[in-house]
Amino acid sequence: MKKKNIIFILGIIICGIGIYAIANIVGEENFLPQPNNSQPLYDNVLAPPPLPDRIDFCGEKTPMNLYWVKENLDKELIINCYNHSRTLLTLKRSTRFFPVIEKILKEENLPEDLKYLCVAESNLENVVSPAKAAGFWQFMETTGKNYGLEITDQVDERYHLEKATRAACKHLQKLKDLFGSWTLAAAAYNMGENGLEKRMNEQQVDNYWNLYLNEETARYLYRCIAYKLIFENQELYNIRIPASEFYKPIEYKEVVIEKSIEDLRTYCTENNILYRQFKELNPWTRSTKLTVAVNKSYTIKIPSNN
Numbered sequence: 506m507k508k509k510n511i512i513f514i515l516g517i518i519i520c521g522i523g524i525y526a527i528a529n530i531v532g533e534e535n536f537l538p539q540p541n542n543s544q545p546l547y548d549n550v551l552a553p554p555p556l557p558d559r560i561d562f563c564g565e566k567t568p569m570n571l572y573w574v575k576e577n578l579d580k581e582l583i584i585n586c587y588n589h590s591r592t593l594l595t596l597k598r599s600t601r602f603f604p605v606i607e608k609i610l611k612e613e614n615l616p617e618d619l620k621y622l623c624v625a626e627s628n629l630e631n632v633v634s635p636a637k638a639a640g641f642w643q644f645m646e647t648t649g650k651n652y653g654l655e656i657t658d659q660v661d662e663r664y665h666l667e668k669a670t671r672a673a674c675k676h677l678q679k680l681k682d683l684f685g686s687w688t689l690a691a692a693a694y695n696m697g698e699n700g701l702e703k704r705m706n707e708q709q710v711d712n713y714w715n716l717y718l719n720e721e722t723a724r725y726l727y728r729c730i731a732y733k734l735i736f737e738n739q740e741l742y743n744i745r746i747p748a749s750e751f752y753k754p755i756e757y758k759e760v761v762i763e764k765s766i767e768d769l770r771t772y773c774t775e776n777n778i779l780y781r782q783f784k785e786l787n788p789w790t791r792s793t794k795l796t797v798a799v800n801k802s803y804t805i806k807i808p809s810n811n
Contacts, residue, residue, distance in 0.1 A: 553579065554586045554742050562730050563616035563687035568714055581724065581731035586742050591628060593746065596736065598629040600751040602641070606670050613674040621729040621736075622691055623673075631664050631788050639663040642673040652676055659796055660803075665789040688713040688726055696722040757786055757806040766795045782808055 556579055560567045568574050585592050606620045623629065626643040633639045637646065640663035646656050652672035654662040662668045673694075680690035680698060692713050693701040701722075710716050713726055735742050766772045770793060773780045784790065786806040797803060 551587075554582045556582065557734065560730060560734065562726065562733065563618045565686060565688055567730060571714060574714055577724070577727045578730060581727040582734065582742075585728070585731050585735060592735065593744070595624060595628045595732075596739070596744065596746060597750065597752050599624075599736065601754050602629050602666065604754060605666055609667065609670045609674060613671070613678070615674050615677060616687060618729075618733060619674075619677060619687070619691075621732045622677075622694060623670075624732045624736075625725060625728045640669050641666055642669045644669060644672065648676065657791075659792040659794060660789060661791045662789050664791075668789075686712065691726055691729065692716075692718070692722050695725045755786065756809040758809045758811070759804050760807055761802050761804050762795065762797060763802045765797045769793050769795060776807070776811060778807055778811055 556569075556575065558569060560569065560578075567578070569578075603620060606623060607617055610617055610619055623641050627641045629641060631640055632643075634643060638644060639646075639649075639661065642663070644652075644654065644663045646663075649656055649663045649669075649672065652675050654665075654668060654672050656663065662672075677687075677690050677694060680693045681687055683698060684690055684693060684701070689701065689712070696719065701718075704716055704718060705711065708716060717723075735744065739746070769783065769790065770780050772778075773783050783805075786808070790805075795803060
């Protein structure tokens, strides 16, 4: 047993001497990882996105001289620049939906920057929040009805992009008239006008930037501005999406429905329309039927090739 141990130890010593000798011949440095001077050690270097010295939102100057404004915007830029999947998908959707939103904002004489509220609210998807706000513009049921949106078991116009955008324009204009600035109007859109007015009175502050607010609303304007910077300066923020990969608007034609449809699936089959296409073009239809009241009609979209 002792003989075997002695042989084992001698073997280790001989191997060690051999490795040492080889290292001396070829150079010890060749056994260590060597930096490649022609390229960086890491391909994906984390770097903070650039902050502008000056930025405005809806024509109102953002006070970048205030450290909390600068740092809060920095935070939202970092979050959204590195939240790759959501930011890239929203950018791709923007070419499908922004033309509709921008056209309505222009017709209502509202600043185009307000489209970024829609991005911050829903990332341009028909989502439902935990509080049951719905659609691109995240209307609560009561608020939606107050601005003329029909909301029933069969029809929910919070999911109707054109009608919901018109309603959002009316709501935002009212808030602007009430609070005197678009930044405060946007904050009130997010948290409610009564809540914002209460916080302003409590703190004796008359602008968004100096208010202490709940986390969601405190981040809201910064998120909108971050989206504006990213969307309008994609290469600066290291985003490179080929033009061919942006989502194109879906071509459709409109049909006026003046009589009730008992089964929309049957209607689609009879008119050579895929039901899934119908629902995608008309997400505001929330049932398999569409009841049309007397002296009322609905305009639906169907694929333009039908």
